[in-house]
Amino acid sequence: MEFERLLASRHHFMKASEIRELLKLLDQPEVISFAGGIPDPEFFPREAFQRASAEVLTQAEPLQYSISEGDLGLRQQLKAHMADLGVPCGVENILITSGSQQALDYIGKLFLSPGDTALVESPTYLGALAAFNAYEPRYDRLQVQGNQSPEVSTAAAQAAGSCVKFAYVVPDFSNPTGETLGCGAREALLDRATTLDCAVIEDAAYQALRYEGEAIPSILSLELKRTGDINRCRTLYCGSFSKTLAPGLRVGWIVAAKPLIDQMVLIKQASDLHSPTLNQMLVSHVLSEGFPAHLEYLRKSYRERRDVMLNALTSYMPDGVHWSQPEGGMFVWLTLPPHIDGAALLKRALEQEKIAFVPGQAFHADGSGANTARLSFSCGKPDSIREGVQRLARVLTAV
Known part of the structure; x- marks a missing residue:
């Protein structure tokens, strides 16, 4: 055949x-x-996960189907974590994904029709390109450190018969360059996204791994200072425990405006119903034990x-x-x-x-x-x- x-x-x-x-x-x-x-x-x-396994597996809940949004206890912990990052939100603004890679796939599925424009840095994370490629976008170069005019991106997209859907960045210790966007560059990116009326995808997979220098506010926290309400923000924040706990558990999360989370919950239901409950509960326990x-x-x-x-x-x-x-x-x-x-x-x-x-x-x-x-x-x-x-x-x- x-x-x-x-x-x-x-x-x-x-x-x-x-x-x-x-x-x-x-x-x-x-x-x-x-x-x-x-x-x-x-x-x-590993020892912390062994102790967590012994405790979690005394009940049937981690072995049963669960809700698509993710384990409530873990989302409550993430709500507190995001508040510490200057992002007050509710659990309804958080979706647990099977690693941040699944988050990128869902974002591509939600935003991109064939021919739509995605703004990406050059270079950018290879896994993001792989996730977005399946939805057949066209790419335009995002120059976050320069004075790139939004009108240039709009004109290029229109010439191709499309529009700009989102700008994707890894602002902290980027994969692959290791470079970090300064606060001014993050504010400028928000300005550009507002002019383009597109979303901003903030891939924060490495944010917790700072070794020196002052922490820089996340793009979502900067936008929240502008809007005062996460449900009015255009930024989607993608986090992961793969780099700080264990990648094999495949536990990541998205924080975004509730209308966007609601749409991605529908994608989740059609994709894998929910991320493994056992893995989420293990992560939740380990987070509570000397993280x-x-x-x-x-x-x-x-x-x-x-x-x-x-x-x-x-x-x-x-x-x-x-x-x-x-x-x-x-x-x-x-x-x-x-x-x-x-x-x-x-x-x-x-x-x-x-x-x-x-x-x-x-x-x-x-x-x-x-x-x-x-x-x-x-x-x-x-x-x-x-x-x-x-x-x-x-x-x-x-x-």
Whole structure:
């Protein structure tokens, strides 16, 4: 049977994730990998989850169907958490998702018709592009640090027969660059979104992992100061416990105006009914058991690894290579000399030095950025990070 003719047109927009393929390299002990932007499993609070499991599984509730909005106890905890971030809201403004990746998929499904315009930075999170691609948008470059005129985006969208639906950003320690938007840039983004009358998608997956510097208010909190009511806000805030507790549980959340949450609840009901109740209740219990101390431990541990990588880059990289200076998160972004292609460099690095990273072109919706690369320091021990940077520097020096 020829299945190709039966498939929806959107399948042409679905592409394999370069990062997911590179994660397979982690099983090869001789390879030092800076590829996977994943938390170190040594930092998972396994004992806390074991205690939570013993308590939660004394009842039948975690094994039963539940409401699509998510476990009420967890949403109440998230309500308090968001209030601490300057976002007073109700539980009705919160939807629990199966990781923030599902949140991005739901947002794409809710907002995008084929040909609609999504504003994204260049580079931007590869997983967001994968989630949005299925809904066949066109992309326009979002320049949050410059003086990009909203009229330019409007004209480009209209010329393509569409309109701008949302602007997507990772404002804190961005994946892939590690960079952070300042408060002024966040305010300017809100101004631009207001002029365009589009939504703002705030992907806050790394917000809790700040290692230095002053915390910057979330985009949603800044908008709330303008509107005074979350149900009048255009910003959707996407959070996740994957980077701070355990990614395997797949627990994320969306905070937004109730009319938008109501629509995504309908999507949730048609998709998977609800996120696993057991996982949500486990997270809820662990949050109540020393989570601030666990978070401080994560920050201290990841900060040490970031510092080792930055110092090694300074010590070993040849002239012409530049990199970001992240204040948190898991990533350092390399900009290579213009003539060096990141994908070709990866092939050579694997063959000659057994070192892996993610070529940067995949993070650019327009196919640019061939001379860039993403390095992750989250899973490397200090000695391994130093050795890996030395290996990569040797390859770069040779080319």
